[in-house]
């Protein structure tokens with residue numbers, strides 16, 4: 001079982017990075033192999049909608065950091081999408097990556113993603129569930145479209161400043177437990 005975490009925050013060592021690290025520790029404890037891709041370290045160009053991926057065998061005409069992300073996703077058994085709420089949606093980094101999933105939507109790409117379990121880690125500053133709802137709906141619809149079962153979600157509200165989640169032992173414990181379940185998939 002190979003779990004790939006796709007970190008969407010531009011803030012290194014922030015709340016979502018911390019939660020994702022706990023998820024991965026739990027997955028390792030359950031016997032999984034884990035890999036992390038911090039999207040902030042990559043040069044990611046936006047999908048231009050050129051549709052060339054539909055008409056040739058190369059995955060995408062853009063030459064950038066997504067080449068390694070495509071390879072990592074193809075090799076993974078399950079994907080962990082990690083992002084803070086930014087204006088009620090994902091970060092630009094996470095959304096830029098997701099836009100490039102057009103490659104997985106074409107017939108030749110479908111087998112690389114179809115049926116692959118997806119899990120989500122989301123954190124944000126406001127209190128209550130409402131601020132995360134549009135983002136979670138985006139994930140639900142996108143995973144359903146791609147044929148990815150949405151198996152787990154960890155949603156942590158009330159964490160704003162970097163490090164705030166370290167004061168939330170119950171959230172860290174939930175992350176660890178979620179990781180253990182993912183590691184047993």
Ligand SMILES: Cc1cc2nc3c(=O)[nH]c(=O)nc-3n(C[C@H](O)[C@H](O)[C@H](O)COP(=O)(O)O)c2cc1C
Pocket residue numbers: 009010011013014015016017083084085086087088089123124125126127131159160161162163
């Ligand atoms: C550009 C930007 C937009 C944000 N938008 C929201 C928001 O709409 N709702 C909210 O509750 N928090 C918002 N936040 C706060 C972050 O979600 C919060 O600080 C989160 O813990 C950051 O996670 P990170 O440390 O992993 O980067 C925003 C932060 C930034 C920098």
